[in-house]
Amino acid sequence: MKKKWPHFKLFFWVTCMSFLIQNAVAQVGINTTSPDASSVLEVNSTTKGFLTPRMTTAQKNVITSPANGLMVYDTDTKEYSYYDSSASTWINIKQGRSKFKRIKSTDVLATVLAAELAAGGGAKYVLDSQTLYEINGTVVVNLPIELNNAYLVGLDAGDDKLVKTSGDLFTGTTGGTVKVLTLVASGGNVFNINGGGTQSMIFRDCVIANSTNVGVLESFTLVFGSVIQFVSNTNGLIYRNIGKLLLDNQAWFGNNLGTFEKYEGTFTSIQKQGGFMDVNGTAIGMDMSSNPTVSSDGTLYGVNFAGTLSTGLYVKAYTTGSYTGFNFNNTWNVNCSGIPIESDAVAVGDVNFDLAVGSGVLTTLTTGTPVKILGTTSANNFFRASIGGTNNRIQYLGNQKRFFTINAAVSFQATNSSNTIYVIYIAKNGSVINRSKTYIFTTNTSDIFALPLQCVLELSPNDYVEVYAERYSGTSNMLTVSLNLFMK
Secondary structure (H helix, E strand, O other), X not given: OOOOOOXXXXXXXXXXXXXXXXXXXXXXXXXXXXXXXXXXXXXXXXXXXOOOOEEOHHHHHOOOOOOOOOEEEEOOXXXXXXXXXXXXXXXXXXXXXXXXXXXEOOOOHHHHOHHHHHHOOOOOEEOOOOOEEEEEOEEEOOOOEEOOOOEEEOOOOOOOEEEEOOOOOEEEOOOEEEEOOEEEEOOOEEEEEEEEEEEEEEEEEEEEEOOOEEEEEEEEEEEEEEEEEEEOOOOOEEEEEEEEEEEEEEEEOOOOOOEEEEEEEEEEEEEEEEEEEEOOEOOEEEEOOOOOEEEEEEEEEEEXXXXXXXXXXXXXXXXXXXXXXXXXXXXXEEEEEOOOOEOHHHOEEEEEEXXXXXXXXXXXXXXXXXXXXXXXXXEXXXXXXXXXXXXXXXXXXXXXXXXXXXXXXXEEEEOOOOOEEEEEEEEEOOEEOHHHOEEEEEOOOOOOEEEEEEEEEEEOOOOEEEEEEEEEEOOOOEEEEEEEEEEO
């Protein structure tokens, strides 16, 4: 006969087993006897990893009723995915940049930039192309940096700084991107780079301060500088032989010295807009005196020029190709406060002569054939215009065709007392404009006749206007006392 357990012994055994099972379910350790108290499961190994389920995107998408937070590794996207039940979709867990380095103020540069130092032969740091370098804090570099088409960025230009106490900060033959940093070269150039005609340089959201020279950017296909503050620099920046130069919202404070920006060589286009130049004392804002060539166009728009000058200049003008009282040549469009407006839209010219009555200039006329009225004219108030190498002519020298209002006035006497009808015209490129013609009838030599002329003409670059006359009837010629021709 089998012995039966008493009821209390059976109850005690069931209670103990239940307690043990609850503890086992609450916390599991694999390869550890003491899993962390905060974990449900702890897997411990120094030789093997943890492998999640692996599947294609298609396989992942047909999982039935996936739980919120369910995780798999997607072999198509090569990313981990988790299920978001609130959005009823799988979300990929993005991986960080594969080419990234953070450089902190406390780092030993020879260690953190060992590969870059080796690439520079121990004489400079040559950055890894297409790698993003994050500057964290104030980093004082002992050797120059070659950007090598890398990205050098900070998070706050007020806190993240690159400083070189002697010599140049950026050198070499390559471009790259510099963003959200304060740059200081207290004993040299911030930039001393020759791009060889193939490189691009982008610097934006930066402060360039307390440097001996902002430096030189030369022979780039593109230089783009945006939202830059220049503070307390001894001398500025030279731009030389650049394809497209774009400068946007740059601020030159009045504590900068020397020449802020100097332009040399050849450019395809220059566009500088927004910002300000506070130029004081002997400083120069923009130096154009080396007569840089801009093959497409130069635009200077919305820059505020201000400051108290002694012998300095807001703009040191072109020495050839500019006009009296202006700064730039015909390839530029300029509309900024503090300096003259310069564009094709304000092209203007005025020629005239004025003689004593009875001593005018004789123009011999023929009936039915207009000829140019003779006389030695003086040139006045020319901008993007000239006399075209001859008298009684205004030639347009802008870059784009536009409409002009042409005004003329002629005062003359008849040379004999025959009944004569004169016809006066404005002519374009030697051809009279019929809609401009004015008639007048004379009967004696004692009267002086004054004729106004006006018309609107479309002129292309190098087109010119003159005043012509012919005899409609009669035999008298013209003794011109005064002539005025105006184009605006």
